[in-house]
Amino acid sequence: MHLTLRQLATFREVMRSGSISQAARAVGRTQPAVSTMVQTLENQLGFALFERSHGKLTPTPEARFFLEECEDILGRVERTERTLERISALQSGTLKIACHPAASSVFLPRLLTRFLTGREELAVSFIMRSSGVIEDLIASQQYDLGFSETPAPRPSIRQSDYDLECVCVLPWGDPLASASVVTPQDLDGRPMAVLFEEHLTAIQTEEAFRAAGCRFNKRLELRTFLPGLQFVAAGTCVMVCDMITAYSHILQAPEGAALAIRRFRPRISSSVSILTPGYTTQSMAGQAFIAELKAAVAGVEREINTLLGPP
Structure with a gap:
């Protein structure tokens, strides 16, 4: 037996409307196609879902029981689709960020606040740690993103380095x-x-x-x-x-x-880096935040240099 989601959704519409013609309009198919799909479903299940009399459909007790199962299955599928849509829109998921002290009080929280606006279901873990600890958290894949002083390169960490002057x-x-x-x-x-x-x-x-x-x-x-x-x-x-x-x-x-x-x-040089685990794929939310962080670091250098004037 190989039931399809389309069969289940069509059966549900027939049960809700009590009519093949109304169900056909709801699912965007022709009336003969819906009738054929219901008959095929009955053949696959091995029992009747409707009693047919004078062009009317009367659900059998088995159909009412089967409807509960269909509602449960389709409900889970629809919830999953909504979740995937939120993930695709960067509105859902988790993001774990470790930040060194210099950027943890103002710079990164402000950036993160802007990033989270409109993303109410995106959960974030944000901690302040020393740069050495951040390096280990990223290398061991405990956190998705680190912002720290630049460490020595190692295979377990991907890093984008920024050489900022003091x-x-x-x-x-x-x-x-x-x-x-x-x-x-x-x-x-x-x-x-x-x-x-x-x-x-x-x-x-x-x-x-x-x-x-x-x-x-x-x-x-x-x-x-x-x-x-x-x-x-x-x-x-x-x-x-x-x-x-x-x-x-x-x-x-x-x-x-x-x-x-x-x-x-x-x-006087002060180098900082954006760190990510070297052996994992970054989530879409993580990729989006990293892009904003890179732009923000470049913005800091640009604004400070404008304030300072020509070197």
Whole structure:
């Protein structure tokens, strides 16, 4: 016995309407075709579904029982079709995202908020972790997407790398706020906030001062640059930080409380990457969000460079 969904749907319409002609109109087929389909269905089942008398159809008890089964089967199929439509429209599914601290407070949540608009049934798991932990989460396929500092390449991870330059953040009223470029000579001996000494940006910054023969005054050592913005605003220090942290400040700074963001030379590199598992296929929702994330990272670099002016 090989029943088809079309047979079941046609039988259901006949039962609902009580008429071959009305069922034919509902399913978009001719009346003879529907009559033939019902007879074929009865032959396959081995019992009558209708009693025929004077052109009228009267369902048998077996037909009423069979209708319950058809309703259950067709209901599941229709629910599945709706689910697949939502998945195709990126409105349903799951997405697990791990993000490093610099982008986790403002940049990525804002982007994710826009992405989720109109996608009420798309479930998201969003966590903040250090870049090293994110790398392991992606390599082990526990998360769909990671946004972190650039790791060393490995087969279990696909990555798109972005080499963003660091910028100098100063109190708005600082005399250096009028400069287009800030150098180690300008900051000679001034208190600075930097990341922990093993971090690449801290190493590069200290080396830039050493090469220029300037005193590197590390007053505050931080795990992330975000709290450093408050110290700079209070006049406690200045800071050479990553571009995304500076951009996050621009997005959320109250009116009149903006910090001065200036280009720093020599160039200090801060590389970030979009990471995905190397041995799995990304979902359609994941692919769509990655496309928006790539555009957003490019937008950050474009906007900051417009603010900073020519290099």
